[in-house]
Amino acid sequence: MPLILRLALPSPLRRLFDYLPPKGVVEEQLRPGVRLRVPFGRREVVGVLIEVARETEVPPDKLRKALQLLDERPPLPSALFELCQWSAQYYQHSLGDTLSWALPALLRQGEPAERRLQRFWIAQPDARPEDPRLARAPRQREALKTLRQHPHGVLHELLGQLGLVKDSLDLLQAKGLVTVETRYHQPTRHQGSWLAQAELPLNSEQRLAYEAVRAGSGFHCHLLEGVTGSGKTEVYLQLIRATLEAGRQALLLIPEINLGPQTLGRFEQRFNARIALLHSALTDRERMDIWLAARDGELDIVVGTRSALFTPLKHPGLIIVDEEHDASYKQQEGLRYHARDLAVVRARFENLPVVLGSATPSLESLHNADQGRYAHLRLSLRAGGAQPPRFERLDVRSRPLDSGLSQPLLKAMGATLERGQQVLVFLNRRGFAPTLLCHDCGWLAQCPRCDARMTYHRGSGELRCHHCDQRQTPPRHCPSCGKLDLRPVGAGTERAEERLQLLFPDVPVLRIDRDTTARKDALGKLLRTIHSGVPCILVGTQMLAKGHHFPKVTLVAVLDADSGLFSADFRASERMAQQIVQVAGRAGRAEEPGQVLIQTHLADHPLMVQLAEEGYPAFARQALQERRAAGLPPFAYLALLRADAHRQDQVENFLEAAYHVAEGLAVNLALPQVELLGPVPAPMERRAGRHRAQLLLQSSSRAPLHRLLGIWVVQLESLPEARQVRWSLDVDPIDLF
DNA sequence: AGCACGCCGACT
């Protein structure tokens, strides 16, 4: 019997494919984890060997021969390979596709798993621009000066960017003033201490947290709940220093915002270490070089967003997930993994400590801490004894609103500006107005492709759908009754900006949202104005809630907090509270506590009261109780089957069929814990011209749910109704849309 | 998911 190679292939199909070995390849070379190029249908793909078997169910006429063995040894270390297998299983995703998400693009295209040697131009240490041989060679002199500013050398490909000309360098090389080195492109480190800069002293709470993480050995998980300004980052830095001293590598995950450069800067100042930042602008080659360097132990610290979780580490010592509550850790397509949850799984597999940090922890993590699964560490003291911001509910029931702004709020803003301080207005809604309304007949500007209103953008003079990016010029007459009285209703950031500029003509009003920061460095320019300290008003969306610090802002106004309290999504209130607290955290400085005014029509709502009067921890307690009472996560486990299609009946048929299969499984497998809710139309039934619906599975415990899911998805794949729809299964969905 | 095959509308 010949050898049978069982491969995971980059395909959504949740099964392995069997092949015969390529010509001339012997059994010893076929180690699980190596890549092979194989014919697949009418194309060639790269697969990963899962196992070598002696027999196969596949009829011999279908069995094909693999084309080429691509690796001598498996490129993916076994710990990570196991993490991928676990993830594929947990998220009910195809293993081959899961591996594709984890491997650098070049590896899944079949490139050799080798780093690229590159040429670097380096000035000799004793080369001086004053060298007499350069007295009559001004261009060489300039080139040498430029090169001397780069002690690690300049990549050959980047010479042009620095205005360096190869001819000058060749001449300098001939004089022995410049050399070319061929080596890997990677950060370097000098001999000696890991610290390039002294550490800040830790306060008592920080020290406790630091020591708690250091005290354990092997896997343990810590929830570090630290209010803004309490110095979480310093704790991270010192934990990383201790990790480096132990000869190990650290992995830091950050949310998907532009905080990478800022974080990297801080790390580079602090450490004499080899640090890499994984960000979206990297080329495939750069990404693979970092991946390989980390795997081979040639990087000390890896910083990156969600997908960086899959970076292999030769000597892993610590994983930190910063802002662990942030929704960007959940991937919303393909393999729908949650990087925070997988970080904990990975730490368990690799026997490491993991730290989840946030000022506003997710209810999931708080619950895990309550259950004793995570150690709960708290940082409540602000640096320099700064006072926490004061929260005030501003009841706007029966108060007239002027472009979404109430009189008391405007008064408070005026007073703040008069004192020479800055005001931040938080409004999580872009555009001028959420919709256009005909005052005569009630017609609303509706997106033709979605069940949603179109937002009116005055700046660009168009109606835009924020769900499918449909754009059109607003009608002059009402399309329904022909009258001319079309009015923008409600207020977005654009309208708030315009109105505030009218009301406060003497101060700049800076709008910060996706529309005003689309151009490169537009955000940087706005931030520089803010940091110059002039009194001004910032109007912005959640972009303002993340990362930045505005010491001159002493008043934060939250305009539309209510939407979080009556949304259909059970997580809306948690998100709203996190956003409010995060925005509030941007404000204030040591001497001057910030003031936070929350405009609301629901001033008596228990969650609102808790948040404003007692802060986030009390809010979270209250919200957790409500979740428990309602049997919602984290007290229950969810899986959501989503489907969409051109025709509504196709979606219905598929979900009905899926329902019956699941119902049958629940009975046959005796899994009464698993409840089926639906199928129901999605909260937005039509989006981008497609009909959407979903089926929710809810269970009081995880094991029965997963038992059912594993069998269910395989059956869904072969359902004839499935061919007419696009469907996906979301395990632990974070939003039900 | 790709990719090809296959059968019906407006055009270089």
Add this chain to the structure above:
DNA sequence: GTCGGCGTGCTC
């Protein structure tokens, strides 16, 4: 006459 629309069938 053909280019190309997306239905449907398959991938060891």
